[in-house]
Structures are given as structure tokens and as C-alpha cells.
Amino acid sequence: MDFVQLIIIGIVVGSVVGLGAMGLTLTFGILKFANFAHGDMMTLGMFTAFAVLGVVRGPTLEPFSIPAGLILAVLVAGSAVALLAASLDRLIYRRLRRRGSALITMAIASLGIAIMTRAVVQLIWGPLPKRYSGGINPSWSIGELRVKPDQLLIVGLTLVLAVVLYLLLYRTKLGKAMRATADNAQLADVAGIDTERIRQATWAIAGFLIAAAGVMFALQAQLRYDAGFEFLLPMFAAVILGGIGNPWGALAGGLIVGISQETSTYWIPSGFKAGIPFVLLIAMLIARPRGLFGSTF
């Protein structure tokens, strides 16, 4: 395939990775541990949206291939995963924190949640792939290049959510308190911030973002019970590339991961492209563990 065309696909894939990585880096920065359930929350998000589409579909929104019901589906899936993530904090992580558990314990707990979530998704929706819509999305041609409206939608939504996240973190009291808690949670307590509520809000925001990423992914591909899990490594690579706790870094990192993964197929068999994030991750951990942009946000 044409190299520039591969870059376009890379940007689309990278947007999905970046969208998910922004939430992942927020929880990493504020809760201080790696949430291995993030990928499976993505799966849960895409399937929840699928369930909503089973009830409310509506007409196709030209020029996209998506049915009108998908707007509702994103909101429902986002809210559901947000609620679930916040509840899991209340049920599991908060208990561990109160007991003074080590961060590694929480990371392992998240791994358990990941496996459980995947099993539940498989139990409810079965092992066979699903699709949001049967229709094809004809490409627009710009000179030599071909771009699907759906792809523009994915990139557009990612940018919109990134801007919303920026406004939240820098313009609202909640967002500033999230940044303060990331900086120094004990000092945040001392200042009078109810840091437990901040942690819950962080989970909810990350949950919403990852569900949205899941739906965006499923616009382009089939829904599978392990689809989100396969995004986990690219998302972690994006988080590390961007510097832990830095959402803009994570978005940029996601784009780097996506573009290098897709353009790599220009030289190597596409079966190997899934290894690219892994290579990037290891190279970064060795060369610049604090990320390309530092962990400031």
C-alpha cells in the first residue's frame, strides 16, 4: 500500500490508542499504579454500545456509516464504564488503599479485574465477532489519497475529547484538584481536598474515555471479546512515550505508536506490526523512562 495511505491509517489507529491512553495515564498519574484492566474496559465499552444499538438504531448518518443510535450508544457505554470503574474503586482499590497495600497489589488486582471482565464479556456476547453495521463506508478521494468519513470522525472525536479534557484539567476546580492529587496526594488531603472523591472522579473520566475509544475502534473493525486487551500494550507504550501522568503526551504517544505500527508494514510483514509498540516501549524504558515530554501536566 502507498506509504502516505499507511500514515493515514496510522493516525486513525493512533487516535484510538491515544484516546484510551489519555485515561490510562490519568489513573496512572493519580492512583500511581498500572491499571491492567483498562484494555478490557475498552472491550466492555464497545459491547455495551453494541447492546444499545440492538435496541435503538435509527437511520444511518450520511456520510458516515454509523446509525444515529450510536450517539446514544457512546454516551450510555461511556457512562456505564465510568460508573463501573468508579464502583470498582470503591469496592476494591479503596479497601486496598485503606489497608496500606502496596501499589503492586493494586496492579495485580487490576489484572484480576481484567480477566474477569473479559470472561463476562465472552459469557454475555459469546466468542464470535460482531459488527455495528453491515454497510460499507465509501472513501473520499483527495488527490491520490483515500479517506473514509468514519476515519475523520474517529480522529475528530479524539481531538474534541482531548480539548474537553484539557479544559477540565486546567479550568475546573475538579481538574485542578486532580492535578494537585497527582502532584502530592497527602498534601491534597491537608489542603482540604477529599482525595477519595477525586480518585473516583478520575476513574470515571478514564472509564468514559476508554469506552469512547472502544466504540471508535469498533467503527473500523469487528468487536471481539479480546479486542481491548490487544490494545493494552499499545496504550501502555503511548503512556510511557508521553510520560506517565501526561495526557497530551499520551495522545502524542498514541499517534506515534499508531503511525509507526502501520507504516512498519511498508517494510515488514504485517503479521509483525503488533510487535512495534513492544519495541517502542522497551526502547523508551531504556532510553528515556520519563517519556519524551516528561511527566508534567
Added chain:
Amino acid sequence: MSLLEVVDLEAGYGDVLIVRGASIHVEPGEIVTIIGPNGAGKSTLLKAAFGLIDIASGTVRFKEQDVTRMPAHRLVEMGAAFVPQTDNVFPRLSIRENLEMGAFRRKGGTTERIEELLGRFPDLGSRPGEQAGRLSGGQRQTLAMCRALMLDPSLLLVDEPTAALSPAARQDLFRQIQSIRDSGVAILMVEQNAREALEISDRGYVLVNGAVALEDRAEAMLTNEDIGRMFLGRSEVTG
């Protein structure tokens, strides 16, 4: 009626008791200084009183209410404030945002209060957008204190506010503490610069090995020979 009363407090980290049966009290409008050797448990005492570490036994009362083991943010709501010894500003937040965080519990009037404090401390007021991590030691300490004052507390706990400061900045800070007290805030401070601290204090405690070894009026402590030998000599030279 004491504003703050700590009775027979035992607290520490894990199974290790650091504070071993300390009792102190602070009356409204007072400046009270705790001195003592390194590792005596002074910081641990303040942290335990503020609900930041586990209390094994004893009671903490604030404004006549039992606040033992109450989370810090509830104490803040009740009108207490704390400036820790180290890491007492949010380095990646701007000066203004640091102050906003001090008023997280407040519904309105935050902007006015911030402007008031920025006006009072021109070092901060001249560049409210600066990241706190880039400030000098003295400016950080002032910012930390201002953050603590955002909600007009009636009690301020400060842990070694002058530890990293030059003699001149130290004098400034002690003056600030006096003016904070004059505005009606009681202050409980831990200090290594014992002489200067006691000179502006009403009362003092000597904490040794997690327990109160001595308690007296500040003037009396300044003339106490044992205290002079152990704690005041150093600050005489450097102050």
C-alpha cells in the same frame, strides 16, 4: 477552653511508636512552639494530630470536639490548617492554583481571598501564573502558608517553616507568623531555630523521645539553662 487539646497521644508508623504519650494544648490566639532533638517525633505529632497517620491511642480535641482519627479534609472544614515540613506546595500547579486548592472546600469568595493574599505578599503577587516548583525556598514557604490561610482557619500548624531559609528570609517568616497570629489565628509551630521561635511565642514544649519533657511559658524557656545549653546555643550563633 482550649482550641486544640492532644491528650496522651501515641502514634507512629506501622508497629513502631514514635509519639509516646504526648499531651499538648493550644489556646485561641496563642503562638506555641515545640522544640526537641532530631527524630524526637515532632513532625509525627503534628501529622497524627492532623489525621494523617495512624493513632494508636489517646485523643485529639479541636474546638471541644473529638477529632481523633478524623480525615484531614474534615479538620480543614472545621477551621484547622497544616503546613508540612517538606513538600508543602504543589510543584506543578501555579501559585494561583496552589491557593485555589487551599480553598477547595469554599463555595464563594475564593477570588477575593486570593487577591487579598497576593496583595499582601508581593513576591507571589507579582507572578501568580508561575509554577510553584520554580519558587525559592522562602517563597514556597510563604505560598504554603498562604494556601493554609485560604479558609481563614482558627488554628494553623506549621512544621519547621524556617528550616531551609536564609537568616533574612527567616526573620521575614517569623514576622509573617506574628502577623498571622495578630489576625486572630492560633499557631502551633515546630522549630529548630528555637530562640527566634520562642521570642515570638507565648508558650513552648520540649519533646524528647515522643513525650513532653518540659512545658513552660516562652520567656521562662528562653532563660532556662538546660534549654539554653541544648537548644538555644546554635540559633544564637546563626541567628
